[in-house]
Amino acid sequence: MTALLEARDIVQRYGEVQALSGVSLVVREGEFLSIIGPNGAGKTTLVNVLTGLLRPTGGSVAFRGRDVAGVGPVRLAALGMARSFQLVNVFPGLTVGETLSVPALARLGHAGRPFASLARHTEIADSVAEMAELFGLGDKLKRPARTLPQGDKKLLDVASAFALRPDLILMDEPTSGVSTRDKTSIMDTLVQAAKRLGVKAIVQVEHDMDIVFAYSDRIIALHQGRVLADAVPAALRADAEVVATVLGAPR
Amino acid sequence: MIGALLLAAAVTAAAAVPLTGREYYATLMLPFFAYSVALLGLNLLFGTTGLLSFGHALFVAVGGYTAAYLGSALRMRSLEAMLVVAAVTAALVAVPVGWLCVRYVRIYFGMLTLAFGMLFYSFLYKFYGLTGGDEGMPVARPTLLGQSFGDLDKTGYLVGPYYYYSLAVCVVAALSMWRIVRSPLGLSLRAIRENADKAEYVGVRVRRYRFYAFVIAAVFGAAGGVLLVVPTGLASPTLAYWTHSGNLVFMLLLGGFSHFFGPVLGAFVFIFLQDQVMSVTEYWRFVFGVVLAAVVIFLPHGLMSLVTRRVDA
Numbered sequence: 248m249t250a251l252l253e254a255r256d257i258v259q260r261y262g263e264v265q266a267l268s269g270v271s272l273v274v275r276e277g278e279f280l281s282i283i284g285p286n287g288a289g290k291t292t293l294v295n296v297l298t299g300l301l302r303p304t305g306g307s308v309a310f311r312g313r314d315v316a317g318v319g320p321v322r323l324a325a326l327g328m329a330r331s332f333q334l335v336n337v338f339p340g341l342t343v344g345e346t347l348s349v350p351a352l353a354r355l356g357h358a359g360r361p362f363a364s365l366a367r368h369t370e371i372a373d374s375v376a377e378m379a380e381l382f383g384l385g386d387k388l389k390r391p392a393r394t395l396p397q398g399d400k401k402l403l404d405v406a407s408a409f410a411l412r413p414d415l416i417l418m419d420e421p422t423s424g425v426s427t428r429d430k431t432s433i434m435d436t437l438v439q440a441a442k443r444l445g446v447k448a449i450v451q452v453e454h455d456m457d458i459v460f461a462y463s464d465r466i467i468a469l470h471q472g473r474v475l476a477d478a479v480p481a482a483l484r485a486d487a488e489v490v491a492t493v494l495g496a497p498r
Numbered sequence: 499m500i501g502a503l504l505l506a507a508a509v510t511a512a513a514a515v516p517l518t519g520r521e522y523y524a525t526l527m528l529p530f531f532a533y534s535v536a537l538l539g540l541n542l543l544f545g546t547t548g549l550l551s552f553g554h555a556l557f558v559a560v561g562g563y564t565a566a567y568l569g570s571a572l573r574m575r576s577l578e579a580m581l582v583v584a585a586v587t588a589a590l591v592a593v594p595v596g597w598l599c600v601r602y603v604r605i606y607f608g609m610l611t612l613a614f615g616m617l618f619y620s621f622l623y624k625f626y627g628l629t630g631g632d633e634g635m636p637v638a639r640p641t642l643l644g645q646s647f648g649d650l651d652k653t654g655y656l657v658g659p660y661y662y663y664s665l666a667v668c669v670v671a672a673l674s675m676w677r678i679v680r681s682p683l684g685l686s687l688r689a690i691r692e693n694a695d696k697a698e699y700v701g702v703r704v705r706r707y708r709f710y711a712f713v714i715a716a717v718f719g720a721a722g723g724v725l726l727v728v729p730t731g732l733a734s735p736t737l738a739y740w741t742h743s744g745n746l747v748f749m750l751l752l753g754g755f756s757h758f759f760g761p762v763l764g765a766f767v768f769i770f771l772q773d774q775v776m777s778v779t780e781y782w783r784f785v786f787g788v789v790l791a792a793v794v795i796f797l798p799h800g801l802m803s804l805v806t807r808r809v810d811a
Contacts, residue, residue: 358702
């Protein structure tokens with residue numbers, strides 16, 4: 248399988264604190280990869296480095312063989328990598344339809360056109376309709392994001408990242424802030440959507456181990472800024488050290 | 499549909515004002531047209547993009563002085579030429595100023611635009627040879643579409659051909675801005691206003707589009723500035739003074755920045771209210787202060803929210 252994203256020996260220091268001490272990982276096409284670890288393990292820092300938001304103190308990040316350390320979100324989106332955040336992140340005053348139009352326009356390179364008519368842009372309308380349908384928001388296109396229930400906000404947030412039609416999507420706790428009942432349906436929705444849209448790989452940071460073990464092809468366990476384990480779910484469960492430090496005592 | 503009918507009615511009413519024979523009210527409409535154009539630009543920055551400029555008068559002054567300079571120094575009398583040159587000049591000034599200002603947001607953006615406005619004011623005030631210093635520069639009566647209307651006296655010219663010319667410029671400006679707000683750029687700008695961080699992650703070039711908005715706003719400001727100085731016949735440094743920028747922001751808040759036509763309504767109410775209050779008391783600024791406070795507290799979406807409860811743009 249081809250490597251989409253490759254990080255080598257990532258070191259990230261904040262003053263005296265060393266958040267990441269030599270993390271290496273590879274994300275391959277067709278994979279659903281989960282990054283787990285206790286609070287403070289460096290998960291969010293790692294995602295920030297992988298998505299070009301932070302330029303690491305040391306090490307390299309390559310997406311499709313191209314160095315992307317610190318390139319910033321806009322460039323990264325253009326290259327084919329998208330990201331969603333832990334906290335629900337929407338455009339409160341934009342409708343669902345408008346929200347989904349924004350990434351679609353950006354993807355086509357039309358987002359800065361000052362005199363074109365948005366209403367008559369059929370390609371955008373089609374993309375919006377498709378995304379809304381995939382994420383079950385088809386009947387809410389005219390609703391401002393702020394009026395949506397929490398679960399729909401989360402879906403809209405993730406949907407707007409998917410609307411970039413990225414090759415790789417990184418999600419920081421895609422089901423955080425959502426009721427346990429909704430978690431599985433959200434995960435099913437976005438795995439389905441990824442398949443339909445041709446997303447080649449998904450990386451998620453997740454605390455909910457039921458979700459992690461149900462959906463992942465491979466799991467990376469971080470602990471104190473280092474990779475503790477990088478294995479398929481079954482192997483990880485058998486790793487006593489991982490169970491002790493990350494997963495906790497077996498229930 | 500109702501909106502379009504209301505709009506047509508408003509334009510027709512405006513077109514009918516000179517026909518009523520009340521020249522005084524027609525002359526008051528002239529600064530209203532000028533400010534409407536400038537405010538449509540300012541509101542692209544504030545209402546649409548979420549950046550509040552306290553230095554928009556800089557570009558109004560650029561327009562005013564461009565008209566004065568072309569007329570007196572270059573003997574170029576065509577109003578069309580003045581509008582085009584003013585728009586280009588404003589864009590050229592807005593490139594470096596905007597490039598610096600859009601690196602900042604909120605109060606820092608506001609303060610920086612204020613600083614550039616005052617810098618330009620000082621320039622106008624001090625470079626006597628070029629700008630006429632505190633006396634300003636006279637603005638010669640421009641030709642309209644090649645016609646000089648030499649047989650009309652000043653009032654006849656202003657409430658006649660110039661009136662309809664200004665109205666037409668105002669309508670064209672409104673239609674252009676309507677288009678811009680509903681374009682892909684317009685949507686990107688609204689996304690930036692709502693959540694700039696999120697916008698970046700869905701591929702929006704936040705700083706670049708803020709810069710575009712800044713330049714477009716400057717062009718509208720300068721066009722308004724040209725229209726503003728023709729009736730008074732004078733471009734003076736006070737055009738760029740910070741209180742003038744403050745008045746522009748006042749008009750925006752008065753009318754309501756969250757509706758497309760809020761700024762236009764704000765300009766209208768401001769000018770006619772100022773006229774009425776000034777004729778009653780010299781403490782008109784005090785009255786205006788009370789009005790502004792009341793609007794901000796009781797009508798945060800401006801007077802436009804009384805007209806329509808719908809908040810868009």
